[in-house]
Amino acid sequence: MAAVFTPIAPRPAPIKTTGAAAWAKKNLFGNPLSTVATVVMIALALWLLPPLFQWAVVNAVVRPDADTCQAARGVGACWGVIVEKWRFIIFGRYPFDSQWRPELAVILLTGLLVVSCIRTFWKPWLAIVWIAVVPVFFWLMGGGFGLAHVPTDNWGGLPLTIMLATFGILFAFPLSILVALGRRSNMPAIRTLCVLYVELIRGVPLISVLFMASFLFPLFMPVGKSPDVLLRVLVGITLFAAAYLAEIVRGGLQAIPRGQVEAAATLGLSYWQTQRKIVLPQALALVVPGIMNSFIAIFKDTSLVTIVSLYELTGALGLALNSDANWRPFKIEGYIFIVLVYFVFCFAMSRYSLWVEKKLGASKNR
């Protein structure tokens, strides 16, 4: 007896799986724990957000008028302090009438950084642009060749933060790769040197490294021969960051199977060719989250240079408000402002890292 095939007509699913109600049911009230969490979060929001909104928006004073701000103290935010002091916060003690210079310098450097993050632009000309832009940056900041001289003591605010972070990262990253490779070297002298370097630097706080760079180092130099404080601090930050980065990179190196290096050897690749074409691309791809973690930390750690009298963003805020009794009470608003500035940069870095991870994951996707 032959079986007869009777097709079943398609029917809609019994439970709706699309639309807002279905989404909420699945994601917010999917199980008892999730329901409790949702209710608690809504309660917290209802409790906290309205007063915050009252303070930050409804009762806020935007006019740069100290008396009005004083009157609203405690009930409303004084955004006027930022309207009044933003130049000082962003550019520190840089001469007011030359302010276009750090503005332009920071736009140039940030623009170049953004461009450098995009793979399409990884061409030989990018290196030339860097070689051209870096001197222009320092020329704009420092003067000379027709521009008034501004000593590095007076550099400050966001340009200083970005500069220290950019060059710190730019020098620390290659150095960290060399140190990580050195720690795995067959040559005991190189290995010991790298281990000593990492352990010594990791054993001390960044503040003490900066202190040494700023105050101790000149004592060993002939009077007046000591390099600029900014340069010394930059070297300090670079050495400090590289030690941490080196350990992250080493973690990646350890994850590469020995067979990869052996295969490269049988193909006739030299040590450096093997590291460059085979080992590092794979090792660094594995540790992108850790590397970006360090980059973000470097960006924020630049705020510590305040203690050696370099007023980057955080330092410039203190300088701006402490020097003016009228505005001194409104530090919270000032801090919220620089928090936002820091957040924009750090969030951008973190999103970029996710994007890089996704790109590099391509070869692993089946």
Next chain:
Amino acid sequence: MSATAAPIIVFDKVNKWYGDNFHVLRDIDLQVQQGERIVICGPSGSGKSTLIRCVNRLEEHQQGRLVVDGTELADDVKAIERVRKQVGMVFQQFNLFPHLTVLENLTLSPTWVGKMPKKDAEEKAMQQLKRVRIAEQANKYPLQLSGGQQQRVAIARALCLTPKIMLFDEPTSALDPEMIKEVLDVMVELANQGITMLCVTHEMGFAKAVANRVIFMDQGQIVEENNPHDFFDHPKSERTKDFLSKILGH
């Protein structure tokens, strides 16, 4: 080829230790003629992989002489480079570069070591991929391929060096049974084209089909070497008989 021609590989009383106490190669004497196809078998830990890995200096021997294609292998880096240009190697675990496409895996050495223009290297790579019948996968990444395909890519990669000698270190041991054949087929073809081959394998069918000589190793020594016919049908030593009964017994 005359039998009197100088052998392409000469092991002369080669000894090697791992650490101070593990004597992994003991007084190895072996001569390989150009175009010879040698299968090396033996229990695990017998030193057979170490033996062929000495040929391209992935392992260094500590005593004796080892001459490959007229170059003695010692600490001289230039000599090692010269030998490695003549010796291709295929590993048990393929060791393809997962971050490069199949084509990039093949062109890496010709462009970076051989300084060949990219276009020529790609042309050559495609020829080798055709040779192992996998040309259509050129732009995929290794992990997108099956084990058998990956091993064939690894063979093609080694062939891109145009080596005089090919070393195979258990090339089919990591493969699913149904993929072993496609790799062995490629190896048989290579063997028929006259390349010198040293192959560590337990594929006795392959040994019978292509080998000029089968070498049996145990505890770092060459126990027995013979042509495949006599090796399998009339093994001389008890150790060989015991081993063969284990691997051919089922």
